[in-house]
Amino acid sequence: MSLQSNIEWTDATWNPVTGCTKISPGCKNCYAETFAERFRGVPGHPYEQGFDLKLWPERLEMPIRWKEPKMIFVNSMSDLFHEKVPDDYIARVFDVMCRANHHIFQVLTKRSERMMNWTRDNYRFVNSRLNGHPMLPRNIWLGVSVENHKYASRIRDLQRTPARVRFLSVEPLLGPVHLGPSYLKGIHWVIVGGESGHKARPMNPEWAREIQRDCLSESVPFFFKQWGTFDSNGNRVGKKAAGRILNGQTWDELPVNVGLRS
Numbered sequence: 001m002s003l004q005s006n007i008e009w010t011d012a013t014w015n016p017v018t019g020c021t022k023i024s025p026g027c028k029n030c031y032a033e034t035f036a037e038r039f040r041g042v043p044g045h046p047y048e049q050g051f052d053l054k055l056w057p058e059r060l061e062m063p064i065r066w067k068e069p070k071m072i073f074v075n076s077m078s079d080l081f082h083e084k085v086p087d088d089y090i091a092r093v094f095d096v097m098c099r100a101n102h103h104i105f106q107v108l109t110k111r112s113e114r115m116m117n118w119t120r121d122n123y124r125f126v127n128s129r130l131n132g133h134p135m136l137p138r139n140i141w142l143g144v145s146v147e148n149h150k151y152a153s154r155i156r157d158l159q160r161t162p163a164r165v166r167f168l169s170v171e172p173l174l175g176p177v178h179l180g181p182s183y184l185k186g187i188h189w190v191i192v193g194g195e196s197g198h199k200a201r202p203m204n205p206e207w208a209r210e211i212q213r214d215c216l217s218e219s220v221p222f223f224f225k226q227w228g229t230f231d232s233n234g235n236r237v238g239k240k241a242a243g244r245i246l247n248g249q250t251w252d253e254l255p256v257n258v259g260l261r262s
Helices: 031-037 087-099 112-122 153-159 180-184 205-218
Strands: 012-014 071-074 104-109 140-145 165-170 189-193 222-226
Touching: 087 112, 087 140, 104 112, 104 165, 112 140, 112 153, 140 153, 153 165, 180 205, 189 205, 205 222
Parallel strands: 012 071, 071 104, 104 140, 140 165, 165 189, 189 222
Antiparallel strands: none
């Protein structure tokens, strides 16, 4: 949890839940698990329990006290829609996000079906409707992680949520993800990145270039986060040396009318 974040596409992180369990190949080298497990058993440390799932109700009000508007990544160290997070606790998190509407909240999950069902069945917002379901406020963005095309069904679930802003985190990109008009319909932002760390799996540069072309064709903002441990030529050079230049430039596009960054 931090008022500052090193994640390129956000400003801050907020973790009212920590800990998670693996559900797909993108989880294999989870940075959050690696970090948390370093402190398992350390008395009094926030990760004394390692990466076991834990609710932190005392952290719920934190964004309300942050006066400067920020883009906030929700649960960078967990998944809000994990099966062990109670429905009523999710509701409390959403209540805070609604009240702290001077911020933008970026909610990212691999558990897309639960996110779709929860937002359609439990959220109540009366101003406007999508396919018969109340719409979420503009400051709550919903996103899914997709590491290869096998998990593209998560995008279908996201498309069915009543979010005004929907985004994809295609990171770590472990195989081709064929987007095109169908999968990009109703998607407002795509983030792509390769895996980093000493156990990183390489990303084929053409996988990233294909997604960038699809986004350009459909006028969807594209953000290239990093090559990761391997550079664009497939050499293991480390994240910093590999950089984040794709097709001769950096890609830092955001959804239109964000209103928080100059």
